[in-house]
Amino acid sequence: MNRSALALVLIALIAFVAGQLVLKNAMEASNAAGFGSKKFLAPFAIGILFMTISFFLILGLLQRFDLSYIYPFQGLSVIIISVAAAGLLQEKLTARLLIGAALISAGVVLVSIS
Amino acid sequence: MQNKANGFANPWLQLALSVVFVTLSELLLKRGATETAHLAGRWSWTGLSSLASPYVWLGILLVVFSFITWLHVLRYIPLSVAFPISQVVHVLIPLCSWLFLGEFISDLRWCGIALVSLGLAIVAKPVARLEERL
Numbered sequence: 001m002n003r004s005a006l007a008l009v010l011i012a013l014i015a016f017v018a019g020q021l022v023l024k025n026a027m028e029a030s031n032a033a034g035f036g037s038k039k040f041l042a043p044f045a046i047g048i049l050f051m052t053i054s055f056f057l058i059l060g061l062l063q064r065f066d067l068s069y070i071y072p073f074q075g076l077s078v079i080i081i082s083v084a085a086a087g088l089l090q091e092k093l094t095a096r097l098l099i100g101a102a103l104i105s106a107g108v109v110l111v112s113i114s
Numbered sequence: 115m116q117n118k119a120n121g122f123a124n125p126w127l128q129l130a131l132s133v134v135f136v137t138l139s140e141l142l143l144k145r146g147a148t149e150t151a152h153l154a155g156r157w158s159w160t161g162l163s164s165l166a167s168p169y170v171w172l173g174i175l176l177v178v179f180s181f182i183t184w185l186h187v188l189r190y191i192p193l194s195v196a197f198p199i200s201q202v203v204h205v206l207i208p209l210c211s212w213l214f215l216g217e218f219i220s221d222l223r224w225c226g227i228a229l230v231s232l233g234l235a236i237v238a239k240p241v242a243r244l245e246e247r248l
Contacts, residue, residue: 020193027188078198085194093194096236101198103233108204110226 005065009073012057017080019050021088068113075108125190128183129199135180137206139173141214146170198237204230 026043033039061070082101086093119125146169153163164170187196205227211217219227 020197023185024188024193027185031189075204078201081197082194085192085197089193091192091194094240096240097194097198100233100235100237101194103236104198104201104204104230105233107226107229107231107233108201110229111204111208111223112226114220114222114226 005061008057008061009070012054012061013073013077013080015050015054015057016074016077017084019047019054020077020081021084022050023047024085024089071112072109075105075112077105078108079105119190123186125187128186129191129196132180132183132187133200133202133206135176135183136200136203137210139176139180140203140207141210142169142173142176144211144215146173195237195241199234199241201230202234205234 022043026040026047029037029039029043035041058070058074079098079101082093082097085091143164146167147161147164149169150164150167153166155163184200187200208217208219208223208227212219
């Protein structure tokens with residue numbers, strides 16, 4: 001895999017993680033402010049945009065590379081999302097949760113490369 | 115806005131539904147894509163030719179359902195808990211492909227499936243205890 005492909009994989013991964021975080025933020029806002037408020041609609045639209053970008057970047061990569069090259073990086077999203085949710089959304093991250101997420105990440109990577 | 119969701123709106127039930135929808139949709143999409151693989155055409159590389167299969171349309175419908183249930187999950191469950199648990203699809207999809215589609219699973223893949231299962235058990239155990247107390 002060359003450098004530009006690796007960059008695209010990383011951008012797709014970042015867009016996916018950002019999309020999940022922003023959508024989480026939107027759905028929490030919907031709890032407090034309802035579905036008609038800007039606090040929900042703005043992050044919801046941005047979240048959908050991020051997920052769409054990630055989706056098409058991965059689709060494009062899949063046209064040129066094997067699934068087993070692309071998906072191990074998706075496995076990393078588990079541990080990244082858990083840590084980012086703790087850091088950016090003030091979620092409580094226990095050692096147990098961190099270990100579990102790391103094992104799941106490792107397992108998904110293993111499933112993808114085998 | 116309500117902060118408690120019971121019955122069908124229970125977020126854990128919705129998380130389970132979301133995971134089942136993802137797994138079913140992947141199996142249906144695979145079946146539909148295989149069925150239409152012989153349809154040659156200028157645009158076949160895009161995968162659009164698979165739209166000729168009703169299985170693919172049903173799969174797409176389930177993808178939409180899984181996304182809606184996932185959004186509902188995000189309203190109530192922390193992302194750092196819900197997302198790792200949603201990765202149970204990496205156990206369910208290979209197992210279902212093995213059982214229902216007759217696909218081969220290598221030793222290394224079995225190890226990966228076992229690792230994911232172990233991680234899921236570690237993440238889910240304190241959650242289950244928390245729910246019991248409520």
